[in-house]
Amino acid sequence: MADVDTDRLAARRPLSPHLTIFKPILTMMMSIAHRITGAGLYVGMALLTLFLLGAAIGGGAFAAVSWIASGFIGNLLMVMIVWAIFHHLLGGVRHALWDRGLYMDPQGRELLAQATLAGGILLTLLLYIFKTLAS
Amino acid sequence: MTVATRFNSGRTGSGDAYVSDRSGSPHAQFMRLTSYALIPLGALSAWWILGLAGKTLEGVRAEIGRPIPALALLAFGAVGMVHARQGMDEIIEDYVHDEALKTRALVANLWASRVIAALWVVAILLIAAPK
Numbered sequence: 558m559a560d561v562d563t564d565r566l567a568a569r570r571p572l573s574p575h576l577t578i579f580k581p582i583l584t585m586m587m588s589i590a591h592r593i594t595g596a597g598l599y600v601g602m603a604l605l606t607l608f609l610l611g612a613a614i615g616g617g618a619f620a621a622v623s624w625i626a627s628g629f630i631g632n633l634l635m636v637m638i639v640w641a642i643f644h645h646l647l648g649g650v651r652h653a654l655w656d657r658g659l660y661m662d663p664q665g666r667e668l669l670a671q672a673t674l675a676g677g678i679l680l681t682l683l684l685y686i687f688k689t690l691a692s
Numbered sequence: 693m694t695v696a697t698r699f700n701s702g703r704t705g706s707g708d709a710y711v712s713d714r715s716g717s718p719h720a721q722f723m724r725l726t727s728y729a730l731i732p733l734g735a736l737s738a739w740w741i742l743g744l745a746g747k748t749l750e751g752v753r754a755e756i757g758r759p760i761p762a763l764a765l766l767a768f769g770a771v772g773m774v775h776a777r778q779g780m781d782e783i784i785e786d787y788v789h790d791e792a793l794k795t796r797a798l799v800a801n802l803w804a805s806r807v808i809a810a811l812w813v814v815a816i817l818l819i820a821a822p823k
Contacts, residue, residue, distance in 0.1 A: 596783060599776045599805075602769070605741065606812045612752045613818035619749050627746045635745040642738045649727045656724070688743045 587670045591648035594641040601638040639684060644677030719778060726775040733768040740765065753819055762820035769812035777805035 579585065611622030625631045651669045654660050660669050740761045744752055756765060780801045788794040 592779075592783065595776070595779045598772075599780055599808075602773060602776065602812065603804075603808050606769075606808050606815060608744070609815035609819065610811060612749060613815040615749055619752075623749075626744070632745045635742060639738045639742045642734045646731060646734050649731070653724070653727070684738060684742055688739075692743060 583670045583674070584666050587648065587651075587673050590674075591645060594645040594648070597641050598638070598645060601634070601641060604634060605638065636681065636685065640677055640681040643680040643684075644673065647673045647676045647680075719782075723775065723778055726771050726778075729771050730768070730775060733764055733771060736761075736764045737768040756816070757820045759820070762816055766813055766816050769816065770809055773805045773809035773812070777801060780805070 608622045608626055611618045626635070651660075651673055654669065655666075660666060740756050743755060747755065756762060781798060784794060784797045784801060788797050
């Protein structure tokens with residue numbers, strides 16, 4: 558009987574974190590963005606795999622994937638995947654710094670959060686410019 | 693590593709919680725080690741991936757069919773999908789609360805990540821294979 562009661566209590570216990578009751582702050586947003594870009598890259602890898610398979614098979618298969626990839630949506634997805642790689646990569650570097658006890662004070666972690674956000678966008682832009690110039 | 697372990701808890705009763713029962717530290721360490729490898733691999737792969745969208749078939753093969761891009765992309769796909777699987781496991785364990793669904797989602801994630809990695813490797817090998 559006691560077991561059943563504790564089971565019920567456990568099931569009713571609210572789950573943390575309550576996203577809705579916290580004031581949204583940048584470090585929290587970057588933590589969420591890290592997870593979203595991670596999940597997004599999972600999907601992105603699946604889409605890229607389809608593109609690469611098309612290129613590997615060639616002929617009609619490549620014509621099909623290229624038709625999507627060379628359009629607006631394809632280009633946008635490519636840029637988003639590259640941005641997600643950089644954002645997630647910098648988020649990982651941030652965690653590696655924290656693992657070593659660095660930048661854990663309020664100013665430090667705020668700086669890292671800003672650097673992650675700006676760095677991801679900046680690296681994507683730089684890469685886009687370099688690639689455009691190189692081709 | 694992240695196979696759901698039934699946990700005997702005094703608080704929730706017997707076997708009523710999914711916990712990382714002694715697999716937590718290896719999981720975190722594994723994510724760290726793979727992420728170190730993924731820093732150079734991810735940056736290099738981003739460089740080769742970005743230009744691919746508008747390219748012709750010859751252009752794609754010229755860009756990533758060379759040995760070093762092909763090897764880096766192979767490693768990126770393999771290491772990346774193991775890392776992605778572990779990360780998605782965490783997401784599933786956090787947000788899927790139905791026990792049966794959670795177990796199924798974890799298995800689906802395992803196989804989805806394996807299929808994506810395998811097809812990625814096959815595709816790169818075919819593109820890089822001497823014609």
